[in-house]
Amino acid sequence: MPAIEVSGLKKRYGEIQAVDGTSFKVEEGEVFSLLGPNGAGKTTTIEILEGLRDKDAGTANVLGLDPWKSGYELHRKIGVIPQGFKFLDYPTPREAVSYYADLFGKKVDPDELLKRVILEDASNVWFQNLSGGQKQKLGMALSLVNDPQVVFLDEPTTGLDPQARRAVWEVIRKLKGEGRTVMLTTHYLEEAEELADRVAIMNHGRIVAMGTTDQIESKFGSGQRMVVKGSEDLLKYLRENTKLQVEGERGEVVIFLRDKADAMAALGAIEESGADWGDLTVKRDSLEDVFLKLVGEAGTVEKGAG
Amino acid sequence: MMSFSLNRMLSDLKIYGRSSLRSREGFFFTLVFPIILILLFGAIFSGGGVSQATVYVQNHDAGPVGSVFISVLNSTSNNCSDSSGAGLCMRPVPADLNFSQYLSSRSASDGIVIPANFTLAYESGEKVNVTVFGNPSSTTSAVVSGIVAEVVNEFNVRGATGVHQVGIAPRTAVASNYKYIDFLVPGLIGFAALTSPMFAMVNMSSTYRRDKVFKLLSLTPLTKTEWLLSKIIWYIGTTVASFILMTAVGVYAFGAHITLNWGIGVFLLLGPFFFVSLGMLVGTVSNSPEAASVVGNLVTFPMMFLSGTFFPVSSMPKYLQTVAHVLPLYYMIDGLNNVMIYGNFGAAYFDMALLLVISVVVFALAVKFFRWRED
Ligand SMILES: Nc1ncnc2c1ncn2[C@@H]1O[C@H](COP(=O)(O)OP(=O)(O)OP(=O)(O)O)[C@@H](O)[C@H]1O
Ligand SMILES: [Mg+2]
Numbered sequence: 001m002p003a004i005e006v007s008g009l010k011k012r013y014g015e016i017q018a019v020d021g022t023s024f025k026v027e028e029g030e031v032f033s034l035l036g037p038n039g040a041g042k043t044t045t046i047e048i049l050e051g052l053r054d055k056d057a058g059t060a061n062v063l064g065l066d067p068w069k070s071g072y073e074l075h076r077k078i079g080v081i082p083q084g085f086k087f088l089d090y091p092t093p094r095e096a097v098s099y100y101a102d103l104f105g106k107k108v109d110p111d112e113l114l115k116r117v118i119l120e121d122a123s124n125v126w127f128q129n130l131s132g133g134q135k136q137k138l139g140m141a142l143s144l145v146n147d148p149q150v151v152f153l154d155e156p157t158t159g160l161d162p163q164a165r166r167a168v169w170e171v172i173r174k175l176k177g178e179g180r181t182v183m184l185t186t187h188y189l190e191e192a193e194e195l196a197d198r199v200a201i202m203n204h205g206r207i208v209a210m211g212t213t214d215q216i217e218s219k220f221g222s223g224q225r226m227v228v229k230g231s232e233d234l235l236k237y238l239r240e241n242t243k244l245q246v247e248g249e250r251g252e253v254v255i256f257l258r259d260k261a262d263a264m265a266a267l268g269a270i271e272e273s274g275a276d277w278g279d280l281t282v283k284r285d286s287l288e289d290v291f292l293k294l295v296g297e298a299g300t301v302e303k304g305a306g
Numbered sequence: 307m308m309s310f311s312l313n314r315m316l317s318d319l320k321i322y323g324r325s326s327l328r329s330r331e332g333f334f335f336t337l338v339f340p341i342i343l344i345l346l347f348g349a350i351f352s353g354g355g356v357s358q359a360t361v362y363v364q365n366h367d368a369g370p371v372g373s374v375f376i377s378v379l380n381s382t383s384n385n386c387s388d389s390s391g392a393g394l395c396m397r398p399v400p401a402d403l404n405f406s407q408y409l410s411s412r413s414a415s416d417g418i419v420i421p422a423n424f425t426l427a428y429e430s431g432e433k434v435n436v437t438v439f440g441n442p443s444s445t446t447s448a449v450v451s452g453i454v455a456e457v458v459n460e461f462n463v464r465g466a467t468g469v470h471q472v473g474i475a476p477r478t479a480v481a482s483n484y485k486y487i488d489f490l491v492p493g494l495i496g497f498a499a500l501t502s503p504m505f506a507m508v509n510m511s512s513t514y515r516r517d518k519v520f521k522l523l524s525l526t527p528l529t530k531t532e533w534l535l536s537k538i539i540w541y542i543g544t545t546v547a548s549f550i551l552m553t554a555v556g557v558y559a560f561g562a563h564i565t566l567n568w569g570i571g572v573f574l575l576l577g578p579f580f581f582v583s584l585g586m587l588v589g590t591v592s593n594s595p596e597a598a599s600v601v602g603n604l605v606t607f608p609m610m611f612l613s614g615t616f617f618p619v620s621s622m623p624k625y626l627q628t629v630a631h632v633l634p635l636y637y638m639i640d641g642l643n644n645v646m647i648y649g650n651f652g653a654a655y656f657d658m659a660l661l662l663v664i665s666v667v668v669f670a671l672a673v674k675f676f677r678w679r680e681d
Binding site for chain 1: 328525
């Protein structure tokens with residue numbers, strides 16, 4: 001049984017169709033990342049799965065439970081960091097963890113848990129005086145108090161410095177190592193690339209691409225291409241003497257590679273041309289290129305396949 | 307499935323109580339501010355203890371008894387020239403002057419008038435009244451009425467017939483032995499029971515929603531009822547604390563007369579129960595923290611001044627007294643007055659019953675409308 005199963009999910013706020021028929025599955029132990037621009041519907045989707053919002057249509061299932069109807073039961077099995085996590089102003093992280101442990105009726109050593117999220121240095125600082133990253137780490141710690149099977153992290157690293165971000169990544173990797181299922185939303189593509197087994201790109205409430213980053217890149221990207229510095233002559237030579245698809249761009253020649261044979265042919269042809277060339281690289285659309293292509297108008301124009 | 311857990315409620319109480327004590331504003335408004343108020347109002351209206359006060363006496367009586375009455379009165383008070391001593395100074399007023407005008411021209415409120423038929427009535431055993439002018443919120447008025455009452459008593463005992471012929475006709479308001487501070491102590495306990503829960507709950511219910519703290523809590527086994535009860539218990543605690551502080555200051559600094567009994571405890575429970583629930587309801591039905599604070603103030607401020615907090619309701623104009631009777635805080639303060647000052651439990655039971663009913667209703671509404679999560 002998948003840990004999370006969503007199909008045809010819809011949610012509307014007045015005029016805005018925030019979630020417009022999304023379907024996906026997350027297997028147990030998988031790290032699944034929702035990517036998407038502001039307002040894509042990521043938080044709405046994740047809050048429906050956490051049982052914080054009701055859906056308009058479709059089905060949602062987390063650990064075999066309907067999150068809205070069986071929220072109280074589900075909440076003992078999941079951990080959550082809401083977007084922009086905030087807590088009471090005055091408790092310290094240690095007190096907050098003990099409080100959560102009491103609420104869940106779990107025996108937890110606050111210091112050990114705070115160490116796990118690398119917050120032991122600030123365990124006695126009032127919440128209002130913690131830095132943004134420390135607050136986020138406390139959110140992480142609280143989401144783990146009940147030893148959850150599924151963890152929902154809504155933009156856990158937004159606003160963090162690179163070091164703190166890496167610390168949070170480390171924690172997420174540990175969660176995966178422990179066999180927990182993680183659903184993560186983020187604006188940072190490298191975060192998804194770094195952590196997620198599978199990624200779904202969401203735009204206007206719909207999932208526009210889903211799979212491993214490799215799958216998405218090869219399906220929606222423009223494939224591998226060889227780029228060499230070279231003159232018009234080189235471009236002309238390649239066009240006349242090979243079947244390769246080539247293009248010229250600001251003193252560069254771009255050769256699209258469909259397979260390994262194309263690469264060999266290209267190298268041979270460049271050498272044979274006798275033209276001047278240098279700086280040979282092989283590129284391929286990154287997840288970011290694909291993301292911009294799929295969700296942003298700007299992306300389609302500038303980074304188009306042409 | 308969803309059941310009540312004492313442990314969860316207590317751990318919520320623990321973290322909330324700690325937070326409140328750490329919050330400077332919370333600490334100030336809950337415990338320090340009411341003390342400042344009692345010191346301030348106590349000092350203003352009791353004039354820093356009993357000093358010499360002038361009482362004007364007008365004798366319309368042609369016979370001897372009026373003069374005797376006045377000389378007895380004089381014997382209870384100080385020599386007017388002895389300005390160092392505390393006490394009353396009786397000053398005669400010529401019988402042909404309008405007494406009320408005379409008092410107001412001197413900005414005085416305390417006076418005694420002996421009627422023309424005093425001797426006649428006394429000797430024939432008929433009922434007759436001595437009129438006592440006074441201001442109910444002033445300490446000296448209370449002292450004057452007290453003294454007149456004693457003298458009247460003495461006269462009635464001396465009267466051979468054994469019938470109580472001489473009575474007191476109070477003017478303006480109650481002529482009793484109660485002092486302003488006696489009213490101020492219950493009034494300010496009510497003030498404390500109103501303000502700190504109301505402001506805290508209105509603020510909390512709206513900011514917790516904005517900051518998604520309620521959503522966060524909804525993801526734990528804590529229930530709304532446990533959460534709300536822990537707030538009620540906390541504010542019962544702060545109200546009891548302010549009762550202790552206020553009573554101590556009232557009694558030791560201003561000599562307030564207060565009777566301690568179980569009835570006080572009932573009001574110290576019901577007041578915070580009601581106002582925590584009301585604050586929660588107000589914060590819940592408002593859609594932003596700003597709106598909540600406006601509505602909260604609209605509800606709180608009239609109650610703060612018109613329920614007998616700073617002045618006895620009986621000293622207010624009739625139409626304001628009518629307003630006071632629809633304010634819930636009135637019933638808490640009225641009840642506290644009944645049990646702490648008058649020992650009038652019959653009236654207090656009514657206040658208790660009324661408070662209990664509206665508290666249960668408002669609590670139920672607050673729990674009903676207050677949502678951890680959204681649709
Ligand atoms: N409670 C609400 N009432 C009305 N509109 C809402 C509400 N919550 C979200 N929306 C709208 O629904 C859309 C999706 O919002 P959502 O928060 O799910 O986006 P998101 O993908 O999480 O965005 P972000 O990356 O900025 O967090 C947005 O247009 C938003 O304005
Ligand atoms: Mg979001």
